[in-house]
Amino acid sequence: MSTHNQTKGNIPTAPEETPFGLFLWGGKEKFDRRKAILEAFINNPIFSKKTVTTPSLARKDAWTRAALQSRELIRLKLKHEWPHRQFMEAIRLTDNMLPVQPQFRIFMSNLERQMSDEQKAIWIPKAERFEIFGSYSQTELGHGSNVRGIETTATFDQGTDEFIIKSPTISSTKYWIGATGIWATHSIVVARLIIDGKEYGNHLFLTQLRNLDTQELMPGVEIYEMGPKVFQGMLGTDNGALRFHDVRVPRAQMLARNAQVLRDGTYVAPKNTKHSYGSMVTVRALMAEITGWDLLKAVTVAYHYTTFRRQFDRDHRGAETPVFDYASVRYRLMPLLAQASALVLVGQNIKRAYDTYTEKYLQTNDTSELEDLHLQTVGAKVYSTEITGHGIETCRISCGGHGYNALSGFGRMYANAINAVTYEGDNYVVAQQVPRAILKHFKAKTESSLSSLSYLSFLRTKEPPKMIEVQTSSDWLERDKQRFVLEQRLVLLVQNHMEDTKSKKDTSFSTHALTMAHGDFVYWKGLWNVIDQNENEDFHPSLTALAQVFSLSILQNAHLALTPPLSLTQQARNLLAEAYRNAINDLADNHVAKIIDAYGFTEYELDSALARADETPYEALLNGAKKSEMNNMQHLWPMMVDTRRIWREIEQEKQRGRQAKL
Amino acid sequence: MSTHNQTKGNIPTAPEETPFGLFLWGGKEKFDRRKAILEAFINNPIFSKKTVTTPSLARKDAWTRAALQSRELIRLKLKHEWPHRQFMEAIRLTDNMLPVQPQFRIFMSNLERQMSDEQKAIWIPKAERFEIFGSYSQTELGHGSNVRGIETTATFDQGTDEFIIKSPTISSTKYWIGATGIWATHSIVVARLIIDGKEYGNHLFLTQLRNLDTQELMPGVEIYEMGPKVFQGMLGTDNGALRFHDVRVPRAQMLARNAQVLRDGTYVAPKNTKHSYGSMVTVRALMAEITGWDLLKAVTVAYHYTTFRRQFDRDHRGAETPVFDYASVRYRLMPLLAQASALVLVGQNIKRAYDTYTEKYLQTNDTSELEDLHLQTVGAKVYSTEITGHGIETCRISCGGHGYNALSGFGRMYANAINAVTYEGDNYVVAQQVPRAILKHFKAKTESSLSSLSYLSFLRTKEPPKMIEVQTSSDWLERDKQRFVLEQRLVLLVQNHMEDTKSKKDTSFSTHALTMAHGDFVYWKGLWNVIDQNENEDFHPSLTALAQVFSLSILQNAHLALTPPLSLTQQARNLLAEAYRNAINDLADNHVAKIIDAYGFTEYELDSALARADETPYEALLNGAKKSEMNNMQHLWPMMVDTRRIWREIEQEKQRGRQAKL
Known part of the structure; x- marks a missing residue:
């Protein structure tokens, strides 16, 4: 039975500071x-969400709104000296x-990491005060993740002391x-450097x-706005196709x-070559921290709605049951709440590690x-x-049908x-870097340098692992049991991967599962680490409930990879299913x-008719319908009336046709 | 190595008749x-797809287009007497x-199945010639799948010989x-019939x-257009909220x-009560046949694009490899091609069974x-x-990044x-009807009446099933091996389901997997049936290749449910993986x-820049960008120029502030 029955008024309009909240938000x-941002936004009509139904807009109108919001944000940042x-x-x-x-996110971070000090002195201030609008031009129509395939060239012209940027083919069009x-007025263009006919690989050119x-295109620059994205995604971004x-x-x-x-065309090679994937690491470190929050918002909306909505009188109490109380909803939402929390808590640590590294670098x-760091962020x-x-x-x-609204x-x-x-980086392409790193460490016998590779030691011994014993469902809450399953799955997957690699099989599909299994293990360890560090907090029981749902949810799949003699017996499976059910219900009944x-x-952050401060979901949906711009289509009414008379015309026509034949 | 390397010109502009094609299309x-439809459409500008980029439009403009297409379709149907x-x-x-x-789809099919002959004589001709525009009002804000929860009432007024339709609450608003x-001018409204204060359950009222x-609302009718759907879905539908x-x-x-x-208010009860789910069965029978085609189109576009696009020189041949040749693409697309084909071929048979039934009814x-039929269609x-x-x-x-375009x-x-x-019907809700039917047949010992329930016999014997033996990968191509895994999985799932039901556990989540497993088995049987009936056709080898990929793809998951002593050994799994790899490559290399x-x-049917008759995907994407309406946003240029000067104003302001303080 859920204790958090959502009716109108339960969604906050401003953030409320609590110890648990501060911990989850990372301080x-x-x-x-x-x-501060929310305060600035809520009282500024330019950022209002309720007055505009974005999905009904033409794309160009949605983009215009985003451009005006950008302008206002620039003003706010400069005026109040907001940090980046x-x-x-x-x-x-x-x-x-x-x-x-x-x-x-990508323009200035590249200027900072890739420019010389002299260059920085000129360009960073311009970028910081938005005297120029920046972007980053890497992807081409023909090549994305495969950066080595980039075709755009930058040929050094010693006569004028300039590079000449060229798009030799249609597929070299910078795209996305x-x-x-x-x-944008300026872009960091990734292009193959050519000096005196010799190629030096990709370099970056501030163009x-x-x-x-005037905002007019510079000579030789040909740009089109790329067109819409699927699902009305990224409505506020004007993606460019550049030639x-x-x-x-x-x-x-x-x-x-x-x-x-x-000046004379001499190429001075970089002292170290690792910097080249620095920019991807930056963005991926940001992503590691950010993505979980998006999932948390979705879970929150679904939670509010499913505790509000009621269907069927399951327990014969004379009242309908909140749909959140059905297993079909709990088994979908509770694991996601746990996973999203793991992404956020572990992701924050990855981001911190990256920040420390950058400062030092x-x-x-x-x-x-x-x-x-590259391995971690990938x-x-x-x-x-x-x-x-x-x-x-x-x-x-x-959320059923209304989720489609x-x-x-x-x-x-x-x-x-x-x-x-x-x-x-396409996940199926970049996922291959994780097994590559695992194999590299295994071959070099350096796996002990990374705790996330602990399981590789099993591959060194000939002894079969000692099978765990599970007598009751709560045995599955023990960390060594959980670790056993997660590690042994990885042992099997890595073993298969090694064999497939040896026999030259194409592993581009199977490595995705291996990378996800590795991720399960890394996040499982990371999450328990975070929780152990907060043993004395009041909210420790709630964190533990989350971690158990996380652990048991990944175990549901993980154990399936085990083969005899390690396969779980029907009884062990049943106990695992029971442990999982108990953990889900504990989270749903006592902690969520x-x-x-x-x-x-x-x-404001949720921006959903299913989660409003002053309206129930049904009221908000109905009020949303009342505001639909399509309630004012009177200009089409005569067309519809006339359409219902077409049959008469056609009958008369046919009659005339028949008469003419007579 | 794929043999079907897509370049411009390979996508047909008109259907081409071949024996294999006629078979797949169902005759x-x-x-x-x-x-005939394609011919009518391609030469009619109202139906042109290339001239309009729908995802860029405001929703009301996209709907206007759909309304005008409706008008034109009505004209075409009446003029050329197209069948429904x-x-x-x-x-x-x-x-x-x-x-x-x-x-x-739903208005007239209900009139036909639910009206008396006198009523039909009046209304069917009106609907057929579009003198009235029809709809079907069942779902309410508060109740969808749970039809019994419908709140709208229809109270008989003997004085005027009318029903009075009423929406007593916000949640009773007819929605979607x-x-x-x-x-619509007329709707079949589902409402609870009340006569003299007594309730008689849901009935249908043509309102x-x-x-x-004039198209103006009738007295007492309050309607709003509901607002946008997620992902720009169903742009051509004006969903209503009705009170x-x-x-x-x-x-x-x-x-x-x-x-x-x-006339006197006497209620004459229906002779049989089964008719009530007739209307859902109709739509679901249609869906069974239709859905697979949607997936086939997506697979076709992805196939064309991935055979065109090349990345990395995997085989060191001095040329990049078509991405279709990577396992990461093949393992995703080939099972979907097989599954989509199964949905179409088996779905056609379900639809035929329904048509036969309806005619008889x-x-x-x-x-x-x-x-x-209800069980089958659910x-x-x-x-x-x-x-x-x-x-x-x-x-x-x-398709990677460009798929997001x-x-x-x-x-x-x-x-x-x-x-x-x-x-x-929400899949998690209606999925529960399948296990319910399975249990009912088991209890009544009537499972032998349905061949899709053959596996239930295992639950009657105490003897353990005879384990299959697999020596080589091709053993996995044998039907009895495949059947063993699919049946034993169902035995375990049904057993678990029975135990959970007995101990009153909430099975609303787990039944979904059981229904899907039952579906695997039903479609597996159905697909091989179809293929066996076409043994002598030239295209039989291609059908068999599809069926093997279908079978082995579902086996990949199915065997994981088996527990000791039935769990597959590592060797049996490896052979299954090998069989699957071979089947995928056979399909991809020789049949696709x-x-x-x-x-x-x-x-015209694919409507994708990735699959054009006269342009490569890159050309079509670039040409699409050239046509973007957002290339003409000059009116916003001065705003952007001015935005880049905000820093000066703010600096001056701050300076003035500092000076004022001195």
């Missing part, structure tokens, strides 16, 4: 930033992926370039695309922190930890985006989340209300 | 109807769910009512909503084939087969909509397919091109 600093991080968090709160999004269809005073026809870029605008080209150029990227994307859709579907907000959430499984309250998403 | 009659079926198929070809869709936000000559304030309906307009109300009122509905919805999204994602068409396909998992050609979807 007071972040919590306060969020509070707060600015980026504000963009996320609009749910709109504004054209100003790349400015810090965010904020570049209409907005001006548009006139600062370069001998566009000239001064030599001083090749990003020169690492490699350089001298900018001071000392030390890249020794980049490889492990794994987290694949794992978190798969769970979040599909999880949001599961939340929507668990765009006023529910689920459409926007899914559209803006699911693209992450193919962008910043506290957890949802602690996250405390506001009405 | 010449259907094939010819499709051909052809008219419905034409609607599907617009990909737009037109407001005229309910006219035959297709074609009723703007379009006029709008004035035929009735003492709306009067003549007694003669209660649908009276079964129950009747006499209309002559003899015989409903003896309705219960089994199972098929759940099974086919789950596979199709999620399968389309898998096709999109397997709306010009790919995948967004439209998913949006219009995935709603089926919650409409016409023939099969895709035989289905022969035209450019």
Whole structure:
């Protein structure tokens, strides 16, 4: 029986500070930033969500709104001197992926990490005060994840001391370039450097695309706005298709922190080559922290709605049962709440590790930890985006028919989340990097340097692992039992992978499952770590309830990979199913209300007719219908009336035809 | 190595008749109807797809287009006397769910099955010639699948010989009512009949909503267009939210084939009560046949694109490898091609069985087969909509980043397919009817009457089943091996279900998996049946290749449910994996091109930039970008230029502030 029966008035309009909430949000600093942004937004009509039904708009009108929001955000940031991080968090709160999004997320982070100090002195201030609008042009029509296939060239012209940027083919068209269809004035263009006919691989070129005073395209630059995305995704982004026809870029605008080209055309090679995947690591580290929040919002909306809605009188009490109390809803939402929480809590640690690394790198150029960080962020990227994307859709579907109503907000959430499984590296392509790293460590016998590879030791011994014994369902709550299943699954998957690799089988499909299994283990360890560190907090029991649902939900699948003699018996399976059922019901009956309250998403953040402060879901849906712009289609009424008379005309026509024949 | 390397020119513009194609399409009659519709559409600008980028439109403009297409379709149908079926198929070809869709799909089919002969004589001609526009009002804000919870009432007023229709609460608002936000003039309203204060349950009332000559709402009728759907789904449908304030309906307009109300208020009960789920069975029988086609189109687009696109030089041949040749793509697309084909081929048989039943019912009122048909169509509905919805999204994602471009068409396909998992009965709710029927037959010992329940016999014996032996991978191609795994899984699932039911556990989640497992078995049997009947055809080897991929793909999951001593050994699993790999590669290397050609979807039907007759995918994407309406946003340029100057104003302001303080 759920204790958190949602009626009108239960959704907060402003963040409320509690110890549990501060912990989940990752500390007071972040919590306060969020509070400040929400205050600024809620009283500013430009950011109002309730007055506009975005999914009904023409795309160009939705984009116009995003451009105006960008303008207002720039004003707010400059006026109140918001830190970049707060600015980026504000963009996320609009749910709109504004054209100003790349400015810090990828444009300036690249300037900072890839420019020489002289270059930075010129360009960073311009970018910081939005004197220029930036973007990052890497992907081409013909090549995405395969960066080595990039065809755009930058040929050094010693005579003029410039590079000449060129798009030699249709497939070399820069494509999907965010904020570049209409907005950006400058872009960091990834192109193959050519000097005196010799190729030096991909380098970055700060290229001006548009006139600062008129917004007109610069000579030789051909740009189209790319067209709509599926599901009305990323409505606020003007993605560009860019072609370069001998566009000239001064030599001083090749990003020169690492490699350089001298005045006489001499190429100075970079001292270390690891920096090249730095920019992807940046974005993926951000993604690791961010994605879980998207799933949490979807879970929160679904929770509010399913505790409100009632169907059938299951328990013969003379009243209908809240649909949240059915297993069909609990088994879908509770694992997602646990998984989303794991993504957030473990993801925050990955982001912290990345921030520490970056700070050190900018001071000392030390890249020794980049490889492990790369492995961590790639794994987290694949794992978190798969769970979040599909999880949001599961939340929507668990709400039944009304989840298909765009006023529910689920459409926007899914559209803006699911693209992450193919962008910043297609998950099936980048997932291959995890097994590659596992095998590398195994061959080099360096697996003990990473605790996430503990299971590899089983591959070194000939002894069969000691089978666990499970007598009661609560045995499944023990960590060594859980660890056994997760590790042994990985042992089998890695073993299969090694054999397949040896016999030259194509493993591009199977590695995805291996990477997800590795992710299960990494997040399982990481989540329990976080929880153990908070043993004395009042909210520790709720965290433990979450962690048990997380653990048992991944075990449901994990054990299936085990083969005789390790296969679970029917009895062990039944006990696992019982443990899982108990954990789900414990979370749903005793903790979920506290957890949802602690996250405390506001009405503004959820932006869903199913979760309003002052209306029930049914009231909000009906009021939404009353506001539909399609209630004013009177100009089409005569057409419909006339259509119902077509049969007469046609009958008369046929009659005339028959008479004519006579 | 794929043999079907897609370049421009390979997508047909008109259907081509081949023996294999005729077989797959279900015969010449259907094939010819499709051909006739395509001919009518391709030369009629109102139905042009290439000139309009629907996902960029405002919703009201997209709907306006759908309304105009409806008008034109009505004209075409009346002029050329198209059969109803052809008219419905034409609607599907617009990909737009037109407001005229309910006219035959649910409005007239109800008039036919639920009206008395006198009533039919009046109303059927009006509906057939579109003198009235019809819809079906069942779902309410508060109740969907749970039809018994419907709150709308129809109270008999003997004085005026009318029913008074009333919406007593907000939750009784009729909601999601297709074609009723703007379009429909008449709706079949489901309401609880009340005579003299006594309730008689739900009955159907033909209710006029709008004035035929003006389109204005009738007295007491309050209607709003409901607002947008997620993912831009069903753009062509104006869903209505309806409230009735003492709306009067003549007694003669209660649908009276079964129950009747006499002039004096006497209630004449229906002779049989099975008719009540007849209308759902109709729609689900249609769905069983239809859904697979949607998945096939998505697979076809993904196939064309992945055979065109190349990435990495996997085999060191000095040329990039078509992405279709990677396991990561093949393992996603080939099972979906096989599953979609199974849905179509088995679904056609379900639809045929339903048509036979209906014909008989209309002559003899015989409903003896309705219960089994109900079970079949419920199972098929759940099974086919789950596979199709999620399968389309898998096709999109397997195309990588460009799948997220709306010009790919995948967004439209998913949006219009995935709603089926919650409409016409939420899959998690209606899935429960399948185990219920299984248990009923088991208890009544009538399982032998249905071949799809053969596995229940194992539950009657105490003897353990004889374990299969697998020595080579090709052993897994044998039907008895496949059957063993599928049947034993069902035995275990049904056993668990019985125990859970006995101990009063909530099985609303677990029954979904059981229903899907039952579906696997039913479609596995059905598919091999179809194939065995075509042993002598030239295309038999291609059908067999499809069936093996279908069988082995479902076996990949099915065997995981088996527990010791039935659990597959590591070796048996490896052989199964090998058999599956071989089957996928056989299909991909030797048959897929023939099969895709035989289905022969035209450019018009696919409506995707990734599958054009006269452009490569890259050309079509670039040309699509050139046509983007957002290339003409010059009116916003000055705003952007000005935004880049905000920093100066703010600096000046701050300076003035500092000076004022001095």
